[in-house]
Amino acid sequence: MKTIKVAELFAGVGGFRIGLENTENKIFDITWANQWEPSRKVQHAFDCYNRNFTTGEHSNVDIAEVSDEEMKNTNVDMIVGGFPCQDYSVARSLNGELGMRGKKGVLFWEIVRFIQNTRPKYLLLENVDRLLKSPSKQRGRDFGVMLSTLNELGYDVEWRVINAAEYGNAQKRRRVFIFGYLNNSNYAKSIKNISNKEVVLKSGLFASGFPVLEELYKDRENEVQLGHDTVNISDHFSFNFHTSGIIRDGHIYTAHTIPIEETPKTLGDILENNVSEEYFLSEEKIEKFKYLRGPKKLKRTSATGHEYQYSEGGMSPYDDINKPARTMLTSESSVNRSSHFIKDGDNYRTLTPIEAERLNGFPDNWTEGMPNKMRYFCMGNALVIPLVTRIGNEIERIEQEHSDDSIQLNLF
Ligand SMILES: C[S@@+](CC[C@H](N)C(=O)[O-])C[C@H]1O[C@@H](n2cnc3c(N)ncnc32)[C@H](O)[C@@H]1O
Numbered sequence: 001m002k003t004i005k006v007a008e009l010f011a012g013v014g015g016f017r018i019g020l021e022n023t024e025n026k027i028f029d030i031t032w033a034n035q036w037e038p039s040r041k042v043q044h045a046f047d048c049y050n051r052n053f054t055t056g057e058h059s060n061v062d063i064a065e066v067s068d069e070e071m072k073n074t075n076v077d078m079i080v081g082g083f084p085c086q087d088y089s090v091a092r093s094l095n096g097e098l099g100m101r102g103k104k105g106v107l108f109w110e111i112v113r114f115i116q117n118t119r120p121k122y123l124l125l126e127n128v129d130r131l132l133k134s135p136s137k138q139r140g141r142d143f144g145v146m147l148s149t150l151n152e153l154g155y156d157v158e159w160r161v162i163n164a165a166e167y168g169n170a171q172k173r174r175r176v177f178i179f180g181y182l183n184n185s186n187y188a189k190s191i192k193n194i195s196n197k198e199v200v201l202k203s204g205l206f207a208s209g210f211p212v213l214e215e216l217y218k219d220r221e222n223e224v225q226l227g228h229d230t231v232n233i234s235d236h237f238s239f240n241f242h243t244s245g246i247i248r249d250g251h252i253y254t255a256h257t258i259p260i261e262e263t264p265k266t267l268g269d270i271l272e273n274n275v276s277e278e279y280f281l282s283e284e285k286i287e288k289f290k291y292l293r294g295p296k297k298l299k300r301t302s303a304t305g306h307e308y309q310y311s312e313g314g315m316s317p318y319d320d321i322n323k324p325a326r327t328m329l330t331s332e333s334s335v336n337r338s339s340h341f342i343k344d345g346d347n348y349r350t351l352t353p354i355e356a357e358r359l360n361g362f363p364d365n366w367t368e369g370m371p372n373k374m375r376y377f378c379m380g381n382a383l384v385i386p387l388v389t390r391i392g393n394e395i396e397r398i399e400q401e402h403s404d405d406s407i408q409l410n411l412f
Helices: 015-021 044-052 068-074 108-118 129-133 141-152 186-190 196-203 205-209 230-236 283-293 353-359 372-381 385-402 404-411
Strands: 004-009 028-034 057-059 078-082 090-093 096-102 122-128 155-163 174-182 212-225 244-248 251-259 296-301 307-312 342-344 347-349
Touching: 004 015, 004 108, 015 028, 015 078, 015 385, 044 057, 044 372, 068 108, 078 108, 090 230, 096 108, 096 230, 108 122, 108 141, 122 129, 122 385, 129 141, 129 174, 141 155, 141 230, 141 244, 155 205, 155 251, 174 186, 174 205, 174 385, 186 385, 196 205, 196 212, 196 244, 196 251, 205 385, 353 372
Parallel strands: 004 028, 004 078, 028 057, 078 122
Antiparallel strands: 090 096, 122 174, 155 174, 155 244, 212 251, 244 251, 296 307, 342 347
16 A cells, blocks of 8 residues: 655644554554644643654644745645634635635634645544534534535545544543545545435445444434535534534535444543552642532622622542543643542542543653643643544555555556
8 A cells, every 4th residue: 555645733742643653554654743832932742742753854833834835845645633623714805706814823724725735635634523513603604614615625524523432442532533535536436426424324434434323313414505605604604513424516414423332441441550649639639629529509790790690510529430531621630620530549639641641542651751731731632542543544444445556556
């Protein structure tokens, strides 16, 4: 199989790269990566990336500062990246009908510029599942703008919201994965005559890597034909995107699929033994955790001076080690309702940095060398690596079954 040269954007500490380097046939070669933490003097994530990976070119500047020329020179076949959920609305450029203008600083438009400069065969992007519903006042607009833009650039796109715990991992982490491929690729041609519903349920990349039941949740499905004017979509489009879907020829089909769940790993499976004293909590912090996790009814005053009652249900007294962990956030291990609170023997503690790495499937001590707070922060930003490996294996299968090379070879 031919090597696929990959550019990793918004690389963080390299979750996509580890995932792709772990595939069965090892066809992915990450030749270019970019990572830059805005307004931070010390670039912890980049330093970690640079320390762990010794091949390829690693760029540590704002992606907006990377020139078109440099992007072109990367000469990659695939772009991967997890990027922030921002406002993707667009306006018409000053030259009217000829172009459109996204908001400055919105990183999706840098991905688009990278695509325009390199025309890769494949795209693999990841985002929080909220992207499908944003913004709240015009639900689905941002994802609609994104799909329309990629489709206009010549890519068919499949997506799936995946909860890592439902496919065998130790963390409940729901993220949308977005897989784009050139609409004249052999893979696109091979599924051209298969209905959208069947691609989503059976034959598409996500359906074969992450199987789902044949029936839909509450029969929820939806479709719409987009026009070619992305500015018009940005101004008027509102749509109920479900967890799975596809866009091709401007036609969106979406369905609420039901995963065929695999036995998850549990929080207990990834815990370390003999954890250092420094992760055990003082009496004072234990009391704070207990209070934060308990049910509450509080009087609060809004910015406009209006008094209201804020209430919050109680959580279990501590995290259940027989279940998958909850979603890790960048604030993990600070005294916070979202942080994991572990009962260890007769005492209580937070997760260790190694446990945080294990919850995402990173090798132990991947982020060693940065302050602990940053280790948790980087894991809160990262993704669950085995999911990427599974997607990578599916791309390898696609390459094997539908590559242009094999078709040419068949001619002889
Ligand atoms: C959601 S995280 C991706 C994490 C990554 N997938 C991993 O496994 O670690 C997004 C990353 O984009 C980086 N970033 C934010 N703004 C950027 C910019 N303007 N240019 C380059 N990188 C940026 C952040 O520092 C962060 O590491």
